[in-house]
Amino acid sequence: MVIFNKINPVSEWVANQKKEGKSIGFVPTMGALHQGHLALVEQAGRENDLVVCSIFVNPIQFNNKEDLKKYPRTIESDLQKLDGAGCDVVFNPGTEEMYPAGHQSKTYDFGRLDKVMEGRFRPGHFNGVATVVKKLFDIVQPHRAYFGQKDFQQLQIVRSLVRKEKLDIQVIGCPTIREAGGLALSSRNTRLTESQRREASRIYQALEKAREMYPEFPVDQIKQQIIEVIDASTELELEYAEIVHPDTLLPVTRAGRNTSAVACVAAHAGKVRLIDNMYLNS
Numbered sequence: 001m002v003i004f005n006k007i008n009p010v011s012e013w014v015a016n017q018k019k020e021g022k023s024i025g026f027v028p029t030m031g032a033l034h035q036g037h038l039a040l041v042e043q044a045g046r047e048n049d050l051v052v053c054s055i056f057v058n059p060i061q062f063n064n065k066e067d068l069k070k071y072p073r074t075i076e077s078d079l080q081k082l083d084g085a086g087c088d089v090v091f092n093p094g095t096e097e098m099y100p101a102g103h104q105s106k107t108y109d110f111g112r113l114d115k116v117m118e119g120r121f122r123p124g125h126f127n128g129v130a131t132v133v134k135k136l137f138d139i140v141q142p143h144r145a146y147f148g149q150k151d152f153q154q155l156q157i158v159r160s161l162v163r164k165e166k167l168d169i170q171v172i173g174c175p176t177i178r179e180a181g182g183l184a185l186s187s188r189n190t191r192l193t194e195s196q197r198r199e200a201s202r203i204y205q206a207l208e209k210a211r212e213m214y215p216e217f218p219v220d221q222i223k224q225q226i227i228e229v230i231d232a233s234t235e236l237e238l239e240y241a242e243i244v245h246p247d248t249l250l251p252v253t254r255a256g257r258n259t260s261a262v263a264c265v266a267a268h269a270g271k272v273r274l275i276d277n278m279y280l281n282s
């Protein structure tokens with residue numbers, strides 16, 4: 001596995017491989033890797049000749065300074081895990097490499113996609129995500145890029161970015177990997193206490209129940225069920241629960257067998273913010 005910290009060498013390395021006809025799969029991450037990230041790397045490995053993974057804690061997507069400061073950084077074990085998962089190249093730049101002094105961020109407008117749910121509660125977050133993803137795409141220029149459905153709204157924004165900027169990259173959404181109790185794996189889970197971690201699986205239980213209820217029950221009732229299950233925990237504080245159409249993120253008002261719907265939840269467990277979602281009619 002080759003490790004690069006600078007932009008030019010990784011760009012050149014990839015360009016040379018592409019000249020030789022190799023297909024490139026790319027997995028952008030912020031490190032503190034777990035099985036959810038490694039599943040993306042493994043899928044990229046099955047579908048491409050070579051896999052590039054980036055590790056970069058992107059400061060401009062954090063709207064909360066403490067979250068950025070406390071974000072886990074475990075580069076040595078990340079590299080070991082990536083090697084074991086069949087990753088070929090790691091790009092691990094410093095902040096100055098990605099955002100040199102005087103750098104100016106573009107302001108993206110994704111219409112409704114970046115205004116609701118995460119966009120509403122984390123102002124500036126998706127502009128930071130779009131900025132770093134566009135930069136990384138320009139640096140790596142992969143054939144395919146792999147993102148987790150865990151960050152469902154992010155995945156839709158990246159798809160929109162690729163369409164808007166007319167990038168020749170296939171964006172592939174990959175299933176959410178969960179702990180045995182259902183809690184979606186997340187780098188932030190390491191900051192949960194034992195009891196918070198146990199209670200956090202209620203988010204999954206609420207989403208599973210919503211999936212069972214859809215489309216037989218009215219959407220309001222399904223949403224109410226999610227709210228009640230999460231509110232019943234003393235460890236969790238619900239931020240939002242929404243049932244939306246996957247492409248438009250408009251609220252689904254009437255449940256229907258042919259109406260696609262995704263339930264999305266954000267909740268706090270102490271100072272840790274957790275998000276999760278589930279397709280309801282699959």
Ligand code: AMP
Nearest residue numbers: 029030031036147148150151176177185
């Ligand atoms: P992050 O390092 O949190 O920015 O995540 C990097 C990529 O891994 C994103 O595409 C995430 O959606 C994805 N990811 C994070 N957690 C999971 C999970 N539990 N299952 C699948 N993909 C995940």
